[in-house]
Amino acid sequence: MKSLDVDIQLKRGAFRLEAKFRAPANGITVLFGPSGSGKSSLLSAIAGLVPCGGYARLGRDLLCDTAVDLHVPPHRRGIGMVFQDARLFPHLTARRNIAFAWKRAPAERRRDIDEMARFFDIAPVLDRPVGNLSGGEKSRVALARALVGTPDFLLLDEPFAALDGMRRRAFIQVLLDMHKRFALPMLVVTHSIDDAASLASHLVVLEAGQVVTSGAFDQATREPAFAALLDPRDHGAAVPALLLHSGQEAGHKYLWLRADHIVLAAERPKAISARNILEGEVGALRVEQDGSRLVELKTPVGPILSRITGEAAAELGLAEGRPAWALVKVHVLQH
Amino acid sequence: MLSPAEAEILSTSFSVASLALLWSLPPAIACAFLLSRPVRGKFLLDGLVHLPVILPPVLTGFLLLLLFGRNGPVGRWLEEVAGIRLVFTRQGAALATAVMVFPILVRASRIAFESMDARLLEAAAMLRAGPWDRFFSIALPLAGPGILAGAVTAFAAGMGEFGAVITFAASIPGQTQTLPLAIYAVLQQPGGENEAMRLAVMSFTLAMSGLIGAEVLQYWMRRRLHR
Numbered sequence: 334m335k336s337l338d339v340d341i342q343l344k345r346g347a348f349r350l351e352a353k354f355r356a357p358a359n360g361i362t363v364l365f366g367p368s369g370s371g372k373s374s375l376l377s378a379i380a381g382l383v384p385c386g387g388y389a390r391l392g393r394d395l396l397c398d399t400a401v402d403l404h405v406p407p408h409r410r411g412i413g414m415v416f417q418d419a420r421l422f423p424h425l426t427a428r429r430n431i432a433f434a435w436k437r438a439p440a441e442r443r444r445d446i447d448e449m450a451r452f453f454d455i456a457p458v459l460d461r462p463v464g465n466l467s468g469g470e471k472s473r474v475a476l477a478r479a480l481v482g483t484p485d486f487l488l489l490d491e492p493f494a495a496l497d498g499m500r501r502r503a504f505i506q507v508l509l510d511m512h513k514r515f516a517l518p519m520l521v522v523t524h525s526i527d528d529a530a531s532l533a534s535h536l537v538v539l540e541a542g543q544v545v546t547s548g549a550f551d552q553a554t555r556e557p558a559f560a561a562l563l564d565p566r567d568h569g570a571a572v573p574a575l576l577l578h579s580g581q582e583a584g585h586k587y588l589w590l591r592a593d594h595i596v597l598a599a600e601r602p603k604a605i606s607a608r609n610i611l612e613g614e615v616g617a618l619r620v621e622q623d624g625s626r627l628v629e630l631k632t633p634v635g636p637i638l639s640r641i642t643g644e645a646a647a648e649l650g651l652a653e654g655r656p657a658w659a660l661v662k663v664h665v666l667q668h
Numbered sequence: 669m670l671s672p673a674e675a676e677i678l679s680t681s682f683s684v685a686s687l688a689l690l691w692s693l694p695p696a697i698a699c700a701f702l703l704s705r706p707v708r709g710k711f712l713l714d715g716l717v718h719l720p721v722i723l724p725p726v727l728t729g730f731l732l733l734l735l736f737g738r739n740g741p742v743g744r745w746l747e748e749v750a751g752i753r754l755v756f757t758r759q760g761a762a763l764a765t766a767v768m769v770f771p772i773l774v775r776a777s778r779i780a781f782e783s784m785d786a787r788l789l790e791a792a793a794m795l796r797a798g799p800w801d802r803f804f805s806i807a808l809p810l811a812g813p814g815i816l817a818g819a820v821t822a823f824a825a826g827m828g829e830f831g832a833v834i835t836f837a838a839s840i841p842g843q844t845q846t847l848p849l850a851i852y853a854v855l856q857q858p859g860g861e862n863e864a865m866r867l868a869v870m871s872f873t874l875a876m877s878g879l880i881g882a883e884v885l886q887y888w889m890r891r892r893l894h895r
Binding site: 409 | 785787788790791792793794795796797798799801805806809810
């Protein structure tokens, strides 16, 4: 497993991109930022598809280094990429698309195509021309193809952008399963906070071509520079969650608790339907532009945010240091 | 139905056009691919490729004579090193034809490469495919129908080349006398109109079937490619 170290500059007309960050060897790093912040350009630069300045390193292998005029071509970087549009080869069947990667993978690391097809649940459509596949099938074939290419690091450029609702969540689950099984480090681009929380262990936040913050997901999301990028309705906090599958530990992920979804109580609530009650101490109280209050509550699982009206804040007598209880409806957690 | 002389003319035309296609197709595909990519200085190449369209065919033939003639730099070298003589031979007729149909091939292939989704080449690169590999495994198969259609058109056009061929290779029956050259030759003789008409119908039929063939082939291959 190799980590990715990047310190690159890229210029495209008036747009300048300067990015320095590290994507660790274990875990999924999410590259987050509004549209036009340069996420896709950054990914292309790491892949070697566009020329750039600076340096990038994958484990101990240099990918590019302007100082010594080194630019490893994309096909020799050991990096895989899954694009927004699956980019399957239209003249080949799904199986032959995957076989394309298999033939070019190092012989000693080759993965069995049929086994991969079962893992990604595409076995029944393997011999179809790719034009006949649904959106979800296409993205899974693209994932299988990338994985059969045995990369040391995988870049994903919003691979679920074309999917919605259930299929999107299912695809994210496939990504998580895949990461767990193959321990492949990944850098995933997304602009959805829920997707980011479901996937990320680490976060790199890009705005107007600059990395504004990066680090462990829960810490990086607490940075004001990150909150400033969010739609106010998405303001919230990340809490770590342990996934259980029939009583067995099945992995860790973060949940994004939106401030708008959290109810605050000044006393321990009784006889109430909400199953998740978190006790904590009131931290910072911020007055928002619309007059509402964004209340920080320090709980045992970390600080969470709740948005309440000015009147409610006054009525509850919320003040820094006072105890309060946060009520979370369990269904908002089911992302 | 065909007289022995007519059969000979037809076979000369076929062999000249086939040879010309064989020689000009690989460089034409290479040129077209380069022109379809963001390459520096491609305007120069583009101009050069289209020169035979702009120049009078007689001039193209004359330039070929200067280059490949027995006293031309390339011609002398070929004769000394490989013992190949091009002037007034079938190979010569094929060379003149190859130069003339080259722009047709480049244009058709270039359109085929340009209408292919170039981002697929990036996807192939991310699967460890190098530049040559990407060209042969992705670009060429995807541009195949367009290139093939261009080749059929070029073949049909090659059967009818006149100016450059007669200048460089002359009109020798059984050697370099293709259909149009034969039509011209019989028209020079008194009372040759009848024979000229027969040859003209042959020429017209071949040209038309070439064009229609190209369309059908392209349609059929596209359907096969994107089932």
